[in-house]
Amino acid sequence: MKSGSSSLPTTSPLSLTRSLRRLRYEYSPMTLNLWFALWFVFLGFLFYPIAFMLKGAVVYEGRFTLDFFALLLRDPQLADALKGSFGLAFTSTALTLALAVPIAYAMVRVRLPFKGVLNVLLLVPMISPPFVSAIAVRKLLARFGPINQLLISLGLVDPTNPPSWLDYPFWGIVILQVLHFLPIAYLNCVAALARIDRSLEEAAQSLGASGFRLFRTVTLPLMMPGLFAAGSLVFILAFTDLGTPLVFNYTRVIAVQVFHRVEQALEDPTGYAMVLLVMVLSILIFWTSKRWAERWQVQTIPRAAGETGERVLPMPLTIAITASILLVAFLAILPNIAVVLNAFADRWFMTILPDRWTLKYFQQLLVYPLAATSIRNSLLYSLASALLDIILGLAIAYIVVRRKAPLPQWLDSTAMLPLAIPGIVIAFGYVGAFANTPLDPRQNPALLLIIAYAIRRLPYMVRACYAGLQQVSEALEEASLNLGASPLRTFVKVTLPQIVPHLIAGGIMAFAFAMLEVSDSLILAFDQQYFPITKAIYVLANRLEGGVQMASAMGVLGMVVLALALAISTRLMGRRMGEVFRV
Amino acid sequence: MVSVSAQNIVKYLGRTLVLKGVSLEIKPSEFFFVLGPSGCGKTTFLRVLAGFLFPDDGRVFFGERDVTFVPPHKRNAAMVFQHYALFPHMSVWENVAYGLKLRRLPRGEIERRVREALRLVRLEGFERRLPLQLSGGQQQRVALARAIAVHPDLLLLDEPLSNLDAKLRAEMRGELKALQRQLGVTTIYVTHDQKEALAMADRIAVMHDGQVVQVGTPTELYRKPLTRFVAEFLGDANVWEGRVKSVHSDLVVVETGFGEVKCQPPSFAVSQGERVWVMIRPESVSVTTDRTEASNQPNTFPASIEQTIYLGEAVEILAKIGETSVKALHFRPEDGGLPNEVRFKFSPDDLTLIPYEVA
Numbered sequence: 001m002k003s004g005s006s007s008l009p010t011t012s013p014l015s016l017t018r019s020l021r022r023l024r025y026e027y028s029p030m031t032l033n034l035w036f037a038l039w040f041v042f043l044g045f046l047f048y049p050i051a052f053m054l055k056g057a058v059v060y061e062g063r064f065t066l067d068f069f070a071l072l073l074r075d076p077q078l079a080d081a082l083k084g085s086f087g088l089a090f091t092s093t094a095l096t097l098a099l100a101v102p103i104a105y106a107m108v109r110v111r112l113p114f115k116g117v118l119n120v121l122l123l124v125p126m127i128s129p130p131f132v133s134a135i136a137v138r139k140l141l142a143r144f145g146p147i148n149q150l151l152i153s154l155g156l157v158d159p160t161n162p163p164s165w166l167d168y169p170f171w172g173i174v175i176l177q178v179l180h181f182l183p184i185a186y187l188n189c190v191a192a193l194a195r196i197d198r199s200l201e202e203a204a205q206s207l208g209a210s211g212f213r214l215f216r217t218v219t220l221p222l223m224m225p226g227l228f229a230a231g232s233l234v235f236i237l238a239f240t241d242l243g244t245p246l247v248f249n250y251t252r253v254i255a256v257q258v259f260h261r262v263e264q265a266l267e268d269p270t271g272y273a274m275v276l277l278v279m280v281l282s283i284l285i286f287w288t289s290k291r292w293a294e295r296w297q298v299q300t301i302p303r304a305a306g307e308t309g310e311r312v313l314p315m316p317l318t319i320a321i322t323a324s325i326l327l328v329a330f331l332a333i334l335p336n337i338a339v340v341l342n343a344f345a346d347r348w349f350m351t352i353l354p355d356r357w358t359l360k361y362f363q364q365l366l367v368y369p370l371a372a373t374s375i376r377n378s379l380l381y382s383l384a385s386a387l388l389d390i391i392l393g394l395a396i397a398y399i400v401v402r403r404k405a406p407l408p409q410w411l412d413s414t415a416m417l418p419l420a421i422p423g424i425v426i427a428f429g430y431v432g433a434f435a436n437t438p439l440d441p442r443q444n445p446a447l448l449l450i451i452a453y454a455i456r457r458l459p460y461m462v463r464a465c466y467a468g469l470q471q472v473s474e475a476l477e478e479a480s481l482n483l484g485a486s487p488l489r490t491f492v493k494v495t496l497p498q499i500v501p502h503l504i505a506g507g508i509m510a511f512a513f514a515m516l517e518v519s520d521s522l523i524l525a526f527d528q529q530y531f532p533i534t535k536a537i538y539v540l541a542n543r544l545e546g547g548v549q550m551a552s553a554m555g556v557l558g559m560v561v562l563a564l565a566l567a568i569s570t571r572l573m574g575r576r577m578g579e580v581f582r583v
Numbered sequence: 584m585v586s587v588s589a590q591n592i593v594k595y596l597g598r599t600l601v602l603k604g605v606s607l608e609i610k611p612s613e614f615f616f617v618l619g620p621s622g623c624g625k626t627t628f629l630r631v632l633a634g635f636l637f638p639d640d641g642r643v644f645f646g647e648r649d650v651t652f653v654p655p656h657k658r659n660a661a662m663v664f665q666h667y668a669l670f671p672h673m674s675v676w677e678n679v680a681y682g683l684k685l686r687r688l689p690r691g692e693i694e695r696r697v698r699e700a701l702r703l704v705r706l707e708g709f710e711r712r713l714p715l716q717l718s719g720g721q722q723q724r725v726a727l728a729r730a731i732a733v734h735p736d737l738l739l740l741d742e743p744l745s746n747l748d749a750k751l752r753a754e755m756r757g758e759l760k761a762l763q764r765q766l767g768v769t770t771i772y773v774t775h776d777q778k779e780a781l782a783m784a785d786r787i788a789v790m791h792d793g794q795v796v797q798v799g800t801p802t803e804l805y806r807k808p809l810t811r812f813v814a815e816f817l818g819d820a821n822v823w824e825g826r827v828k829s830v831h832s833d834l835v836v837v838e839t840g841f842g843e844v845k846c847q848p849p850s851f852a853v854s855q856g857e858r859v860w861v862m863i864r865p866e867s868v869s870v871t872t873d874r875t876e877a878s879n880q881p882n883t884f885p886a887s888i889e890q891t892i893y894l895g896e897a898v899e900i901l902a903k904i905g906e907t908s909v910k911a912l913h914f915r916p917e918d919g920g921l922p923n924e925v926r927f928k929f930s931p932d933d934l935t936l937i938p939y940e941v942a
Contacts, residue, residue: 018639021652025637475668478635481655482662483682483733490656493681497672 027405028487034395035405041392042414045451049429050279050421056432057272068273077257078274084252088170089239092177096185096234097227099178099328104189105215106321111310113322121329124336126183127562131243131518131534132555133335134176135541135548138247140338141165141172149352169248176244179332181234188233192226193219225293232289233419236282240422243518246538254278255519258424262431262523272432279425286420336559342552361546361553371550373529374536375557381446381532382514385453389461389510390503392454397465398491402474415462418455423519426452430524445524449532452524453514460513461506464573468502469495505569512565516558533558584611584769585646585736587632593640594627601627603793604641612767614760616780619790620816625773626665626741628790632771633662633739645736661735665742667726669714675701675725676710682733700732703762720751727759731766738763740772744779756782777817781805789813805864807850811937814862821865821909824939827857834931837861841904844882846934853936860937867933868911870900871926883928886911888921902927 027035057068072078103122112118140147148162157163166172196219242255250256258278261271313321343361345354365371396415400408418426430448434440441448472495480490521534531539533554541551587609594602601624609615617625630636632643634655642651650658661682669678679700683693701707704724714722723743730738743759744752760783763770774780780787781801788798789812797809808814811822825837825844830853834845839861846861853859886902886909898921900911909927 022637022639025652025654473666473668475664475666476670478633478655479662479664479668479670479729480681481635482633482658482660483729484656484659484685485681486656487654489685494670 023406030488031399031404035399035411038392038395038399038411045430045455046414046417046421046426049426049433050276052433053272053276053429056269057276060269068269069277072270072273072277075270078254081252081254081257084170084250085239085254088173088177088241088245088253089235091174092181092238093231093235095174095178096181097189097231099182100185100189100230101223101227103325103328104186104193105219106325107186108190108193109311110318110321111312112318112325118322118325118329121333122186122325123183123566124329124563125180125332127559127566128180128336128339128555131247131516132339132537132551132558133180134173134244134247135537135551136338136342136555137172137176137335138166139342139548140334146348146352153352166248169245169250172248173241173244173250176335177238177241179335181237182328182332184237185230185234188226188230189223192223192230195226196222228289228293232286235285235289236420236422239285240278240282240424240519242424242522243534243538246522247541255422255424258428259523262428271428275425275428279421282422282425283420339552339555339559342549343556345549361549364546364550365553365557368550370528370531370536370540371554374531374533375554377446377530378515378533381449381453382511384450385457385514386507386511388450388454389457390507392458393461393465393506394499394503396458396462397469398495400462401466401469402477412462416459418457419459423452423456423517424523426455427520427523441524442526445526445530449520449524449530452520453517454510456517456520457510457513461510464502464506464509465499467573468499472498501572505572508565508569512562515561584767585648586611586644587615587737587769587771588644589628589632589641590644591641592628592631592638592643594624594631594636594638596627601793602631602638605790605793605795606641607788607795607798609769609771611769614763614770614772614783614785616784616787617771617773617790618777618780618787618816619775621775623790624793625775625790629662629739629741629771629773632737633660634658658737659733659735660737660739661730661733662739662741663723663726663730663743665745667714667722667746669722669725669729671714673713674710675706675712675714675717678714678725679729679732682729686733696732696734697728700728703731703765704728720747720755723747723755727762731762731768735768738766738768738770740770742774742776743772745774745776752779759783781817789816791816807935808862808937809850810940811860811862814860814935814937819865819910821863821868822937823861823907825859825861827853827855827859830855835936837936839907841884841907844929844934845931846936847931849936851938858939860939862935862937863929863933865899865910866897866912866914867930868909869928869930870911870913870921871928872922873926880928882931882934883926886925886927888923888925891921900925 058064058066060067106112107115107119107122139145142148143162143164143166147165148157151157152159152162240255241253242259245251245253245256246259251260254274255278258271258275261268261274264271341348341354344357344359346356346358346360348354365375392415396411399405400412400415405411430452431441434448435442439448476494477490480494481487485493515533517532518534521532522538525531525535528539537551537554540547540554587607589605589607592602592605593600603624605624605628607615607617617628619625627636631638634650634653638651642649644650645658645660670681673681676697679697680693683696688696697710698707701710704727706721706724706728709717709721709725714725717725723746727743744755747755756779763783772780772783781804784801786798786800787804789796789804791812797804797813799807804813805817808817808820814820814822823839825839828836828838828843830836830848833848835848835853837844837846837859844861849859884904886904888900888902890901892899892901894912896914898913900913900921902909902911902925904927911927913921
């Protein structure tokens, strides 16, 4: 709007008293109190631990020093671990994307049979706890394990001297990571493709582009923002993955180095320096990819619904594509299958498949103290963290989407920070920052575990709430206020009823992921009686006879919980589920 | 019923100055329209009255009560939203009863008022339906019923008919006007549709670029616009530039590009030699084919027709008098059509002078 000949200034001419009245008018006391409470939580459980580590890393005996960082960078073991982590993350990310992009393209753009089934199969690996599947895969790959048995029976390897796959832990980890991260990358690629305006591709076609050239010159560049986002997410997950390398006894990654320093967190400041280094790198990667994604972002016009834009390919090609996707999906599910086989196998030695089945490991879960308590603990922790997440997520989303308190965009950025800050960083910070306080995790980690789980999953919860609130037209709330309802009453009577499905979906997801969370659980739980499931699995798997099978049985339970959670959430959220997992 | 007084309302949205000091006085029980093109600030103004936006400067009074700092839910000014804003999880009955329950009315009273409101909008029998099971027109009626059920001091309507099809819209105009008369509630109606405003309003305020340009009855605005913008926004208009040649007590002579015209004196002062706009509505132009009429009769000019557009009840004529384009509406057109050369006659009463300003 042009300001014309008006003599009024172009900035708001509010007087101070008018500004104060405006604040009081637009922000109700209820939302302002919430706002303060939220910042208290963030300051206490996100910023303070990081600040504490920073202080620990750069202040020694009252003086500022960068010695610990210098020490760190000169430490050959650490340089090796950094190199290892980068190598692992690059390899895993590249391979994941190399698989995800063509699969997503085929799934979105080509008419394939059984698309619904394929889609579900591709998402199944999401329910596998990377940790447990790593144990199972380790078993599959053993020198006289099922894979070699299969190869021997096919006459492909020498039965007297089968290859020792576990001598290459790096590639074992890469394979597991790629298979596990594939669903997330796939979801992001599908979303990126769906956002592309088909008429741009049609324009290119009318100008003579087709096939791979069309893909390379138009489709791929338009997908770039989504690809960057997916890539950075996978990269950070791979870079800071703790569970898989631990299982493969692979110490040449930074996460394992950090884990081994938790015990001496308070005495050895290089631990803090190392964690901070990881954090800075992760944030840098995240931030760079976001900047790149924004630079590539092209405004496109949404296409009218109803047009799928699917291409019909010749029958043999369609079959070949379907078969390839099935093969990848099967490989990705293989670790899950291995977990299930392990859990039910009574005897599985020198054979391709177990030759005797049993339920005894599930029965043992009920009586074996470590297993039983850890299940009870995890249920409690996860439930509490899910409830906490619902409250935090709802409050943040309401304030941000409806602009009900000052600086909503700061609240949003902070809530999204856990996407960029690895779990090992927050957990390590908690160990240091809350040592010798009533919250000390070495005494009782329950409260910190609950908070850590909640903060880690907060971005997804907040997004689920965003999606819900954005569906509720603001005019409905205004109509309610207009008819005389107070803001609180409006929220309870009009807003809340319409976003309940999103809240439940988000809560269930938060619950399920908390059940299978690895880094916080491994780092924060010191005492057996407070172990959550994942730490119990880790301990069990390294223990005596039957440990692996019991760990697998717990893994199966976890998979069932997560699968149910995903199914229910998807039901409730409908098509908006994709928005939650996007970066 | 309350009067409404908006005094020097200023509102920024972000860094954009949307309302540049809007002042309006609305009388009790008046059906008042705020009319303007999109982006003129009319909806912002309505939202300030409802309390959804806090004005950066100025005051709002409902009667004697200063409501500037009163939150929306305590204003008792019921609004009908452009997209109706019906609660999708409540039935029609619950939607209409919502505001009544908040007022803690006894059960019987709530029931009575919901019934009355639904009867007024002719929606009896739809009580148990959900909003999504209703057509656009029915949803619009529910929104209206919900607003009038609470017996508001002030009824605010934000382009309530803009989502209806043309036929329904024309029907609803009559109904709304009758309903407003019947209830006698002070009503402020925001729209960009000048036909709606002219058809229903007691008075209209025309807004342009964050300011009120003119306030008046429909006839005043249509016949005596104070700016070229109002003239052209309220309907078709021929607007010519001219210079005042002489000023008399009962008429003003203006020299235009095609000759002298005699106009009725304007409401503002003009002096000889001053530049003005001369405006006449196409339907006020008399078209005659009678060649015997003296060609030197005042305000009569020979016109050559360039194009005719048949509209059914009339023919729209695009013609030239010399170099000047003139649009005319010729009613009850003869079957034989019009000759190419006709005469246009402008009655002095239909020629309105508008102060000259550079657009």
